[in-house]
Amino acid sequence: MFTFLHKYASPQYFYSWSASWQKWASIIAALLMSVGLYYSLLNSPADYQQGETVRIMYVHVPAAWLSMFGYMVMASAAIVTLIWRIKVAEIMIAQCAVIGASFTALALITGMLWGKPMWGAYWVWDARLTSELVLLFLYFGVIALSGAFDDERAGARAAAILTLVGIVNIPIIHYSVEWWNTLHQGPTVSKFDSPSAHPSMLIPLLVMALAFKAYFFAVLFKRARTELLLRERNTSWVKALLKEAV
Amino acid sequence: MSKYKKSNSLQSTALQCERGGRVLFDNLTFELHAGEALLVQGANGSGKTSLLRIITGLTTAIEGDVLWNGRPITADEQAYQRELLFIGHQSAIKQELSVRENLRLHYALNGCGADSMVELAEKVGLRQRLGVICSRLSAGQQRRVALARLFLSEQPLWVLDEPLTALDVDFIATIEACLQAHLANGGMLILTTHRGLDLGTATIRNLDLNESAKK
Amino acid sequence: MRLFLFIFKRDMLLAIRRRRELANPLVFFIMVVSMFPLGVTPDHAFLAELSAGVIWVTALLAALISMDSMFRSDYDDGSLEQLLLMPGSKVVLISAKIAAHWVSIGLPLVIIAPLMSFLLFLPPQALPSLIITLLISTPILSLLGAVGVALTLSLRGGGVLSSLLTLPFYVPVLIFSTMAINAAAVNQPVSGYYALLAAFLIVSILLVPFAVVAALRVSYN
Numbered sequence: 001m002f003t004f005l006h007k008y009a010s011p012q013y014f015y016s017w018s019a020s021w022q023k024w025a026s027i028i029a030a031l032l033m034s035v036g037l038y039y040s041l042l043n044s045p046a047d048y049q050q051g052e053t054v055r056i057m058y059v060h061v062p063a064a065w066l067s068m069f070g071y072m073v074m075a076s077a078a079i080v081t082l083i084w085r086i087k088v089a090e091i092m093i094a095q096c097a098v099i100g101a102s103f104t105a106l107a108l109i110t111g112m113l114w115g116k117p118m119w120g121a122y123w124v125w126d127a128r129l130t131s132e133l134v135l136l137f138l139y140f141g142v143i144a145l146s147g148a149f150d151d152e153r154a155g156a157r158a159a160a161i162l163t164l165v166g167i168v169n170i171p172i173i174h175y176s177v178e179w180w181n182t183l184h185q186g187p188t189v190s191k192f193d194s195p196s197a198h199p200s201m202l203i204p205l206l207v208m209a210l211a212f213k214a215y216f217f218a219v220l221f222k223r224a225r226t227e228l229l230l231r232e233r234n235t236s237w238v239k240a241l242l243k244e245a246v
Numbered sequence: 247m248s249k250y251k252k253s254n255s256l257q258s259t260a261l262q263c264e265r266g267g268r269v270l271f272d273n274l275t276f277e278l279h280a281g282e283a284l285l286v287q288g289a290n291g292s293g294k295t296s297l298l299r300i301i302t303g304l305t306t307a308i309e310g311d312v313l314w315n316g317r318p319i320t321a322d323e324q325a326y327q328r329e330l331l332f333i334g335h336q337s338a339i340k341q342e343l344s345v346r347e348n349l350r351l352h353y354a355l356n357g358c359g360a361d362s363m364v365e366l367a368e369k370v371g372l373r374q375r376l377g378v379i380c381s382r383l384s385a386g387q388q389r390r391v392a393l394a395r396l397f398l399s400e401q402p403l404w405v406l407d408e409p410l411t412a413l414d415v416d417f418i419a420t421i422e423a424c425l426q427a428h429l430a431n432g433g434m435l436i437l438t439t440h441r442g443l444d445l446g447t448a449t450i451r452n453l454d455l456n457e458s459a460k461k
Numbered sequence: 462m463r464l465f466l467f468i469f470k471r472d473m474l475l476a477i478r479r480r481r482e483l484a485n486p487l488v489f490f491i492m493v494v495s496m497f498p499l500g501v502t503p504d505h506a507f508l509a510e511l512s513a514g515v516i517w518v519t520a521l522l523a524a525l526i527s528m529d530s531m532f533r534s535d536y537d538d539g540s541l542e543q544l545l546l547m548p549g550s551k552v553v554l555i556s557a558k559i560a561a562h563w564v565s566i567g568l569p570l571v572i573i574a575p576l577m578s579f580l581l582f583l584p585p586q587a588l589p590s591l592i593i594t595l596l597i598s599t600p601i602l603s604l605l606g607a608v609g610v611a612l613t614l615s616l617r618g619g620g621v622l623s624s625l626l627t628l629p630f631y632v633p634v635l636i637f638s639t640m641a642i643n644a645a646a647v648n649q650p651v652s653g654y655y656a657l658l659a660a661f662l663i664v665s666i667l668l669v670p671f672a673v674v675a676a677l678r679v680s681y682n
Contacts, residue, residue, distance in 0.1 A: 172633045
């Protein structure tokens with residue numbers, strides 16, 4: 001296991017195999033995104049309650065799912081970092097945090113846009129929005145911490161510990177917010193989570209969710225590869241690579 | 247007569263350390279046996295403190311292990327720490343406590359010690375100042391409080407980071423005598439210092455970090 | 462256990478020598494709480510409704526600003542290295558340090574909290590639950606704060622960053638505690654909230670010291 005991991009995760013080896021992964025992830029993301037957007041924006045029914053605004057859901061819900069998914073990928077990278085000290089995993093943490101934070105922000109913004117016509121205000125202390133907000137704070141913490149160290153590897157390890165403390169805390173935060181919300185909130189439209197499970201709406205939603213995940217990996221690989229070149233710029237394999245390119 | 251086991255040894259497999267993407271040292275190896283001293287030399291920022299931290303086990307090297315009697319120090323951390331005395335760059339003296347209270351912490355850190363507190367204070371020349379709060383002492387006197395641990399120590403391996411900073415000539419002679427006695431007893435010594443030090447007849451090995459960085 | 466007592470006594474002795482500093486978070490607590498009537502309204506009913514939240518948020522901040530002292534001076538003067546190199550369990554060592562920090566910072570906050578409730582007209586029937594929630598939760602604040610502080614120990618200006626890292630983790634504590642107090646104010650049952658807080662405390666006691674030990678290793682990198 002260990003030698004296997006070390007071989008495939010050595011910076012040079014990772015750089016070569018991730019190129020095709022990045023390419024395929026981008027292609028899949030583009031395909032799914034065009035199909036998903038067509039169905040969700042043009043070829044799916046409007047909601048009987050929410051009208052055309054329901055189409056925001058096709059972006060909002062996948063973004064919210066991805067914000068959680070991104071944290072889980074980050075936590076996996078954190079575990080690998082702490083146990084095996086693998087450079088590529090160390091780089092992944094900060095990159096996951098940036099992408100995850102962007103999608104969390106997207107979920108918040110689309111949630112606010114959806115809220116204006118539904119609630120009459122851009123911001124309501126709704127359970128899901130509040131949870132996303134706290135998640136955004138957690139992402140900010142990881143980004144700030146990993147960037148604060150002069151030594152990038154120490155920064156990555158610190159961020160890894162914070163990520164893992166976070167992963168224990170996220171469910172607790174989530175349930176506390178949910179509970180707090182049911183106690184304080186009067187009756188509001190609570191169909192925020194999932195558009196009714198009718199196939200004509202569910203399928204585009206799932207396609208969009210997959211498209212987002214493919215996009216996530218495409219960007220993650222792209223960013224990780226760039227960062228890897230930057231950090232390894234003094235090594236012989238990067239120098240050889242640059243010479244080849246010139 | 248030797249107080250410590252003759253068979254004690256400390257060595258390393260190729261150690262690597264980098265800081266902020268810059269390699270401080272790579273493929274660094276050393277070896278040390280009972281009764282020997284290792285003098286670590288290098289310019290500022292060459293990784294002396296990092297190396298000492300790796301040797302003490304406060305941090306681990308990116309590559310390579312430190313071996314105590316042939317076994318990695320991480321394998322049984324507590325057993326290794328019982329054999330180790332480390333005095334760092336900072337004195338680890340609590341400014342708010344009196345000399346007596348700080349010495350009492352030394353006893354606890356060392357586990358035991360033959361001398362009574364008054365004898366110990368006498369040795370480091372602070373007998374008259376036992377009740378004084380350490381923030382009122384001079385830098386040299388504080389350093390003396392820190393180095394008092396050497397006289398208590400039952401550990402065979404001493405790791406000292408710039409032990410002579412701020413000391414006066416008389417006390418440096420005392421410390422030299424103490425180090426010589428330790429080595430004669432079969433103890434081991436690793437230290438960094440900017441000034442020359444007389445270690446008597448003991449074998450002295452040199453480790454130059456400037457050279458290993460160039461490699 | 463001997464190690465725990467040794468560290469605990471050492472840190473308490475140091476805390477007593479620095480007692481002037483210990484008063485600072487308390488004074489901060491009192492001052493911030495008294496800003497609210499000035500900034501919002503001195504109205505009795507309104508403040509009473511706000512009181513649980515205000516006292517709790519302020520207690521949170523007071524705990525947060527004092528977190529840095531847990532390891533800072535030991536790190537700066539090198540004694541933390543010595544403690545970590547003592548033969549003995551690092552987890553016990555860290556637990557003892559956190560316990561000592563709680564006794565010197567958290568406990569005083571609990572003790573003066575009734576005074577705050579008096580200033581903000583907290584309904585008297587809610588006072589016991591204010592004290593109980595603070596008693597269960599301030600150790601959690603110290604524990605979670607220790608992670609943030611340990612992670613940022615080697616950084617310049619680590620204090621502010623560690624607050625940013627720690628605050629999101631305080632959300633459940635804040636929610637459960639204020640909900641308990643508000644429930645008590647309208648004479649509803651509160652034991653469920655206490656049980657949740659206690660569970661959170663136990664999980665923190667079990668897990669946090671390990672995270673802190675790992676974090677300190679990074680700081681000594």
